[in-house]
Amino acid sequence: xxxxxxxxxxxxxxxxxxxxxxxxxxxxxxxxxxxxxxxxxxxxxxxxxxxxxxxxxxxxxxxxxxxxxxxxxxxxxxxxxxxxxxxxxxxxxxxxxxxxxxxxxxxxxxxxxxxxxxxxxxxxxxxxxxxxxxxxxxxxxxxxxxxxxxxxxxxxxxxxxxxxxxxxxxxxxxxxxxxxxxxxxxxxxxxxxxxxxxxxxxxxxxxxxxxxxxxxxxxxxxxxxxxxxxxxxxxxxxxxxxxxxxx
Numbered sequence: 642x643x644x645x646x647x648x649x650x651x652x653x654x655x656x657x658x659x660x661x662x663x664x665x666x667x668x669x670x671x672x673x674x675x676x677x678x679x680x681x682x683x684x685x686x687x688x689x690x691x692x693x694x695x696x697x698x699x700x701x702x703x704x705x706x707x708x709x710x711x712x713x714x715x716x717x718x719x720x721x722x723x724x725x726x727x728x729x730x731x732x733x734x735x736x737x738x739x740x741x742x743x744x745x746x747x748x749x750x751x752x753x754x755x756x757x758x759x760x761x762x763x764x765x766x767x768x769x770x771x772x773x774x775x776x777x778x779x780x781x782x783x784x785x786x787x788x789x790x791x792x793x794x795x796x797x798x799x800x801x802x803x804x805x806x807x808x809x810x811x812x813x814x815x816x817x818x819x820x821x822x823x824x825x826x827x828x829x830x831x832x833x834x835x836x837x838x839x840x841x842x843x844x845x846x847x848x849x850x851x852x853x854x855x856x857x858x859x860x861x862x863x864x865x866x867x868x869x870x871x872x873x874x875x876x877x878x879x880x881x882x883x884x885x886x887x888x
Contacts, residue, residue, distance in 0.1 A: 712739065714883075715778035718746045723888040726750040729773070731883050734876070744778045745787075757806030758786045765800045765811060768793040777801075782809060812843040815852075823870035824852065831865060831875055832858045 714733075722728055727749030734743040751759055754774055762769060775787035782803060789799040798813040817837040820828075828835050835856035843851045852867045855878070862878040 712741075714741070715744050717784070718744055718776055718778060719885050720888060721746050721748070721753055721776050722883075722885045725753045725776070733881070733883075740780070741778070742780050746776045748774055748776070750774065754786045754788070755804045755806070757804065758802045759788065761800060761802055761806055761808065762788050762790060765808070766790050766792050766798060769798075772797070775799075785809060808846060810843050810845045812841050815840050815842050820852070820854065821870055824854070824867050827867070827870070827872045828854060828856060828865060831872060832856055832863050834858045835863065838862075 718731075722731060725746065725748040728746065729749075730745075730747040732743075732745040732747070733741065736742055751771070751774060753776055762771065769790035769792045772789040772791055775789070777785045777787060779785050784804055785801050786804070787799050787801045789797070792798055796813055798811065800811045801809040803809065817840055820837075820840060828837070835858045838855040838857055840852060840854045843853065850868070851873075854865045854867070856863050856865065864874075864876045864878055865872060866874040866876075
């Protein structure tokens with residue numbers, strides 16, 4: 642009879658508790674834990690896939706709206722526009738992205754220029770007569786000043802200098818007939834039917850030279866710049882009004 646009971650236990654491992662030393666119970670526990678581990682891994686994988694699907698189907702976030710910085714003019718020139726004597730014009734040159742390249746205030750106030758700048762006139766153009774002054778902001782040089790003169794030979798010229806009197810360039814009007822053939826051809830190609838209003842040649846201390854030509858066509862004014870015979874810049878000149886605080 643005992644042999645029969647042992648045989649039943651041997652055939653029924655894990656079904657009849659107490660038939661051995663607990664091996665069946667341990668085997669069942671290990672199987673349960675293994676099943677739980679596999680189930681947890683499957684649940685984690687499903688969660689990751691659901692998150693990926695949600696991410697792919699989500700609506701793209703709207704780009705953040707960044708307020709554009711307000712444009713600014715040079716504060717010193719704004720003040721000078723309201724206080725300098727004989728102010729006649731404010732000229733503004735900008736790049737395609739709106740960056741101010743040059744801001745010029747035309748006036749007749751010698752006292753608004755540093756003495757080191759006005760002292761250069763006799764050195765650069767002996768015996769000349771002043772026509773006008775300019776106070777400028779230049780993106781390359783910062784604060785600069787110009788003195789426009791009529792030379793002893795009746796030529797209209799000007800020079801630009803830093804506040805300490807360092808010369809930046811000289812510029813004089815030239816006759817349209819002095820322009821080279823390639824420059825005239827480039828003007829006609831850029832602005833068909835252009836009529837030349839004036840031309841100027843700017844020379845730097847290092848010998849570099851730039852020719853600027855103002856033309857009109859179709860009721861519009863253009864400014865073209867050349868180095869050698871090559872066109873380097875073409876600008877449309879617009880009339881504008883600028884309001885500044887009355888000081």
